[in-house]
Amino acid sequence: MSGYLLITLALAALVMTFVGSARARATQNGASEKTHSRPIYHGLNAAIWTGVPAFIFFLLWLVGQSSVINQLVIASFPGSESLDATAKSLILSEVRQVAAGNIFKEPTPEIQAAVAHLKSLQQLSSVAIIAVVAAAMAIGAFLGYRVIGNRFRARHSVERSVTYFMMFSSLVAIVTTLGIISSLVFEAIQFFSKVPVTEFLFGLRWEPQIAIRADQVAGQGAFGVIPVLFGTFVISGIAMIVAVPTGILSAIYLTEYSDKRFRAVVKPLLEILAGVPTVVYGFFAVLTVAPAVRSLGLSLGIDASPNSALAAGAVMGVMIIPFISSLSDDALASVPRAMREGSYALGATKGETIRKVLLPAALPGIVGGVLLALSRAVGETMIVVMAAGLIAKMTVNPFDAVTTVTVQIVTLLIGDSEFDNPKTLAAFALGLILFIVTLILNLIALRTVRKYREKY
Amino acid sequence: MNIMSEAAVEKALEQKMSDAHFKMVGKDVSVYYGEKRALFDVNLNVRKNTVTALIGPSGCGKSTFLRTLNRMNDTIEGCRVTGSITLDNADVYDQSVDVVELRARVGMVFQKPNPFPKSIYENIAYGPRIHGLARSKADFDEVVENSLQKAGLFNEVKDRLHEPGTGLSGGQQQRLCIARAIAVGPEVILMDEPCSALDPIATAKVEELIHELRTNFTIVIVTHSMQQAARVSQRTAMFHLGNLVEENDTDKMFTNPDDQRTQDYIMGRFG
Ligand SMILES: Nc1ncnc2c1ncn2[C@@H]1O[C@H](COP(=O)(O)OP(=O)(O)OP(=O)(O)O)[C@@H](O)[C@H]1O
Numbered sequence: 001m002s003g004y005l006l007i008t009l010a011l012a013a014l015v016m017t018f019v020g021s022a023r024a025r026a027t028q029n030g031a032s033e034k035t036h037s038r039p040i041y042h043g044l045n046a047a048i049w050t051g052v053p054a055f056i057f058f059l060l061w062l063v064g065q066s067s068v069i070n071q072l073v074i075a076s077f078p079g080s081e082s083l084d085a086t087a088k089s090l091i092l093s094e095v096r097q098v099a100a101g102n103i104f105k106e107p108t109p110e111i112q113a114a115v116a117h118l119k120s121l122q123q124l125s126s127v128a129i130i131a132v133v134a135a136a137m138a139i140g141a142f143l144g145y146r147v148i149g150n151r152f153r154a155r156h157s158v159e160r161s162v163t164y165f166m167m168f169s170s171l172v173a174i175v176t177t178l179g180i181i182s183s184l185v186f187e188a189i190q191f192f193s194k195v196p197v198t199e200f201l202f203g204l205r206w207e208p209q210i211a212i213r214a215d216q217v218a219g220q221g222a223f224g225v226i227p228v229l230f231g232t233f234v235i236s237g238i239a240m241i242v243a244v245p246t247g248i249l250s251a252i253y254l255t256e257y258s259d260k261r262f263r264a265v266v267k268p269l270l271e272i273l274a275g276v277p278t279v280v281y282g283f284f285a286v287l288t289v290a291p292a293v294r295s296l297g298l299s300l301g302i303d304a305s306p307n308s309a310l311a312a313g314a315v316m317g318v319m320i321i322p323f324i325s326s327l328s329d330d331a332l333a334s335v336p337r338a339m340r341e342g343s344y345a346l347g348a349t350k351g352e353t354i355r356k357v358l359l360p361a362a363l364p365g366i367v368g369g370v371l372l373a374l375s376r377a378v379g380e381t382m383i384v385v386m387a388a389g390l391i392a393k394m395t396v397n398p399f400d401a402v403t404t405v406t407v408q409i410v411t412l413l414i415g416d417s418e419f420d421n422p423k424t425l426a427a428f429a430l431g432l433i434l435f436i437v438t439l440i441l442n443l444i445a446l447r448t449v450r451k452y453r454e455k456y
Numbered sequence: 457m458n459i460m461s462e463a464a465v466e467k468a469l470e471q472k473m474s475d476a477h478f479k480m481v482g483k484d485v486s487v488y489y490g491e492k493r494a495l496f497d498v499n500l501n502v503r504k505n506t507v508t509a510l511i512g513p514s515g516c517g518k519s520t521f522l523r524t525l526n527r528m529n530d531t532i533e534g535c536r537v538t539g540s541i542t543l544d545n546a547d548v549y550d551q552s553v554d555v556v557e558l559r560a561r562v563g564m565v566f567q568k569p570n571p572f573p574k575s576i577y578e579n580i581a582y583g584p585r586i587h588g589l590a591r592s593k594a595d596f597d598e599v600v601e602n603s604l605q606k607a608g609l610f611n612e613v614k615d616r617l618h619e620p621g622t623g624l625s626g627g628q629q630q631r632l633c634i635a636r637a638i639a640v641g642p643e644v645i646l647m648d649e650p651c652s653a654l655d656p657i658a659t660a661k662v663e664e665l666i667h668e669l670r671t672n673f674t675i676v677i678v679t680h681s682m683q684q685a686a687r688v689s690q691r692t693a694m695f696h697l698g699n700l701v702e703e704n705d706t707d708k709m710f711t712n713p714d715d716q717r718t719q720d721y722i723m724g725r726f727g
């Protein structure tokens with residue numbers, strides 16, 4: 001039904017484009033005064049007036065209708081005043097299931113009454129929206145048609161609408177981000193009502209194995225985030241140790257030393273690396289790198305665990321090389337030739353020119369790449385789930401197993417668990433921490449770049 | 457033992473004197489960009505403590521010749537130079553020549569001012585630093601001040617030595633680039649249209665500077681402005697389509713040139 005409504009709306013707008021421009025052309029022919037806008041703008045303006053307000057009504061209805069209907073159904077449900085939120089949502093979902101025809105057991109008379117109520121409300125709501133959209137369309141078309149005239153500034157009007165549309169588009173991303181943050185914060189606050197913030201932030205033990213159901217036997221559980229964060233930093237650190245030198249050096253080689261043919265082959269290959277699914281890297285880490293690291297550790301006389309920070313970190317490092325190399329490459333290549341020549345003309349060697357002129361000039365781009373890579377590393381999940389460990393340990397021994405924030409989020413949310421249990425809620429608190437950490441990293445990097453930027 | 461006539465000895469001596477006069481000597485210099493030939497057997501001598509101007513219509517190979525003198529063409533892929541170029545009678549294209557050392561002796565200033573994105577101080581200290589010409593902070597301070605003095609820029613920038621060189625005006629930037637070249641202590645300075653991005657006042661300052669620099673350096677300057685060539689140079693060389701047409705005293709060149717093409721170009725009849 002909504003589909004037909006939208007198609008009608010689009011068609012009406014299209015028709016109004018033609019009708020509007022035809023009328024504008026007619027009025028402009030034989031007009032004595034100079035006309036302001038070309039006919040097509042009058043047509044577009046009429047189309048916008050016809051389509052946009054109706055479409056906005058439709059969107060509002062789409063977003064709001066189901067919660068309004070829910071409210072009404074629950075309000076008329078006998079004894080609903082005494083029910084808590086969970087019970088209400090249970091009843092509602094049962095009503096909706098029954099209404100959709102999925103019946104598992106014979107519904108009670110109250111439920112049946114509610115179903116009937118729901119159905120009538122839904123019917124009413126769809127009739128209402130058709131009426132509202134049709135009215136908006138008709139009024140818009142009428143006004144848009146009537147306003148056409150030689151002096152009407154249709155071009156300005158259309159351009160203003162386009163501006164609003166662009167503004168709206170840019171707001172979408174911001175609003176979505178705000179929504180994500182607020183949902184994270186909301187769940188995290190629930191978590192902090194069960195586990196004190198200080199314990200979470202400064203606790204040195206992470207053992208979230210608490211009883212999920214009342215009949216299970218388990219330990220008390222400890223929710224100290226430090227070891228988990230520590231593990232994240234160890235693995236990201238290893239990844240950066242692998243990726244930063246490799247990425248920057250390969251960028252320098254590609255822009256300054258390699259011949260064109262080599263560059264033409266290697267650069268796309270490097271960029272393909274960025275497109276390999278992380279699961280594939282995970283396999284590589286588990287099946288190839290981890291055993292190799294283990295035997296290396298054993299041959300060095302170090303007791304290496306099968307899942308090591310080194311294996312996961314190294315593979316993750318390989319994964320993020322393209323971010324660094326590709327952005328550094330762009331940054332280096334965009335340093336003007338005049339800078340190089342100026343340096344060579346003073347008798348600088350290639351190496352000196354690269355170190356003293358090109359790298360400082362390209363620094364913002366390079367730092368940007370490194371930072372992008374770092375936030376990828378901190379947020380990377382698949383490789384560490386597969387190749388790092390599950391036990392939160394405060395260790396800097398790269399042969400030991402460590403766990404990361406993302407791994408913990410995954411393990412906390414896997415399996416059947418209730419959403420009001422500290423174990424599950426802890427995942428959101430971890431998510432919030434991850435978000436804050438990457439935010440801070442970004443801010444630091446932005447400031448560094450601004451401070452040391454060498455503008456050419 | 458050979459016994460030379462009086463006259464022959466005289467002639468040889470004169471030859472020697474004039475050789476000593478020539479700072480750089482180009483013999484049969486040809487340059488190819490890949491398949492394309494840009495210079496045809498150019499023979500041009502650059503005299504010591506003299507400003508030599510290279511003139512000619514666009515694309516005639518002035519920059520190309522200039523860049524052979526300090527081997528800047530080496531940085532261009534596919535560029536090949538034949539013939540010989542000597543600096544104080546030593547071939548600059550010889551295998552044994554260190555191009556880094558050569559460029560320290562033959563500095564260059566470009567058409568567009570290209571200060572490094574560093575402070576004024578660091579721009580000038582760059583050359584001395586890579587060549588190890590100064591060690592202590594005091595040494596560097598001295599080099600920086602001296603070079604800026606010689607480039608006539610010191611008074612304008614002495615309070616902002618640690619601000620970015622890119623923040624100066626175009627004319628100041630160009631003088632900064634000249635100071636930067638001077639700081640390495642070169643013997644020859646090559647300038648490729650150093651004033652083409654500058655306004656008349658900044659141009660006048662740079663021209664004045666070139667005039668003064670002549671006492672300490674040998675200068676080769678490419679210019680499109682006949683007036684500039686006449687004002688700053690003592691010798692002028694005219695290029696056309698990759699050939700050296702004429703090389704003469706500047707005064708003679710602008711009053712009574714030997715070659716018809718020079719005459720035409722100077723009169724603005726082509727180019
Ligand atoms: N890097 C290069 N690759 C290929 N050809 C080049 C290159 N540089 C110059 N040339 C060619 O060599 C010829 C001489 O160029 P050059 O730059 O020396 O001229 P110019 O006299 O300096 O001209 P202008 O006064 O415009 O600067 C031109 O035909 C030019 O197209």
Ligand SMILES: [Mg+2]
Pocket residue numbers: 518519520648678
């Ligand atoms: Mg040129």
